Amino acid sequence: MKSRITTTVLLGLALTAGALAQNVATTRDAALDVEPNPPKISRVENDDVKRKRAYPMQPPTVPHKIDNYQVDTNANKCMSCHSRRRTQESQAPMVSVTHYMDRDGNFLADISARRYFCNQCHVVQRDVDPLLDNEFEDIDELLRAARR
Amino acid sequence: MIERIKRYWQAISTPSKYYSLGFLTLGGFIMGIIFWGGFNTAMEFTNTETFCTGCHEMRENVYEEMQSTIHFTNRSGVRAKCSDCHVPHDWTDKIARKMQASKEVWGKVFGTINTREKFLAKRRELAEREWVRLKSNDSLECRNCHDFEYMDFTWQSERAATQHSTALASGEKTCIDCHKGIAHHLPDMSGVEGWD
Numbered sequence: 001m002k003s004r005i006t007t008t009v010l011l012g013l014a015l016t017a018g019a020l021a022q023n024v025a026t027t028r029d030a031a032l033d034v035e036p037n038p039p040k041i042s043r044v045e046n047d048d049v050k051r052k053r054a055y056p057m058q059p060p061t062v063p064h065k066i067d068n069y070q071v072d073t074n075a076n077k078c079m080s081c082h083s084r085r086r087t088q089e090s091q092a093p094m095v096s097v098t099h100y101m102d103r104d105g106n107f108l109a110d111i112s113a114r115r116y117f118c119n120q121c122h123v124v125q126r127d128v129d130p131l132l133d134n135e136f137e138d139i140d141e142l143l144r145a146a147r148r
Numbered sequence: 149m150i151e152r153i154k155r156y157w158q159a160i161s162t163p164s165k166y167y168s169l170g171f172l173t174l175g176g177f178i179m180g181i182i183f184w185g186g187f188n189t190a191m192e193f194t195n196t197e198t199f200c201t202g203c204h205e206m207r208e209n210v211y212e213e214m215q216s217t218i219h220f221t222n223r224s225g226v227r228a229k230c231s232d233c234h235v236p237h238d239w240t241d242k243i244a245r246k247m248q249a250s251k252e253v254w255g256k257v258f259g260t261i262n263t264r265e266k267f268l269a270k271r272r273e274l275a276e277r278e279w280v281r282l283k284s285n286d287s288l289e290c291r292n293c294h295d296f297e298y299m300d301f302t303w304q305s306e307r308a309a310t311q312h313s314t315a316l317a318s319g320e321k322t323c324i325d326c327h328k329g330i331a332h333h334l335p336d337m338s339g340v341e342g343w344d
Contacts, residue, residue: 064305068216068217068330070333073336074334075329075336075337076343077329080342080343
């Protein structure tokens with residue numbers, strides 16, 4: 001009797017899971033066993049217009065092309081404009097002071113090793129229609145809405 | 149034997165005694181063309197990519213890393229080969245550069261950079277030599293293709309247009325001051341102006 005119930009429950013679960021799998025929303029646009037046509041390669045935005053953040057704690061995005069920018073032990077192309085020493089001449093936004101701190105909060109003369117690889121967090125943006133809409137509302141909007 | 153050498157020597161030291169003036173003039177003219185043409189053809193050959201990448205030092209280091217840059221592959225298919233940037237196009241300057249390049253033969257023979265490690269260790273020195281050369285000739289090899297007179301700032305990004313219409317236009321900066329490492333990887337840049 002007990003084993004019969006278990007079997008029924010399992011069967012039910014399996015069926016539900018199967019039904020769910022049929023309706024899982026993906027951005028794939030094709031069945032799993034079909035190789036869809038890849039979208040065209042989009043262009044990297046290069047207009048120097050800054051975007052607002054799309055989620056909390058988002059690192060600012062890069063509003064220009066960074067093709068072949070060398071960031072390694074020898075050179076850091078990003079920092080040749082964005083470092084504290086260079087911003088007066090380049091008029092580029094300076095990397096934030098947190099990038100000059102080690103993890104214990106001590107200030108360093110140069111960019112911290114743990115912040116060195118810029119495009120680990122800061123990435124270029126492409127001119128595409130988003131596959132999913134972002135419903136993120138920043139805290140200011142939420143507070144304003146609450147006050148009303 | 150001695151007699152024969154003597155005869156040849158007489159013909160060489162006073163050729164007009166033995167050959168007609170017309171033959172000597174015409175012969176000299178034709179030989180001139182052949183030697184001059186041969187010399188230039190040989191020199192042109194040392195300007196080809198086949199020649200430059202004939203050595204593994206060039207082929208496996210600088211040529212390899214150039215292939216992902218815009219000067220090698222791009223939308224319009226116009227590309228620069230080694231000599232376009234590294235050898236002056238004017239004849240006298242070219243000869244001067246080729247004479248300097250004889251040092252590179254020495255380097256090849258004695259294996260100055262015959263391993264990747266040796267090359268990396270020497271990269272800063274080699275790069276600096278090119279930076280100095282391009283700085284002192286006002287980036288002539290860049291300008292052979294990228295003529296400032298014909299730059300349309302409206303087609304450039306705002307940042308590029310700002311820099312080109314101010315620093316470059318006034319002659320305060322030259323191409324290589326900002327565009328280092330566009331065709332090859334950079335060496336350790338500590339201490340280089342604008343990089344540290």
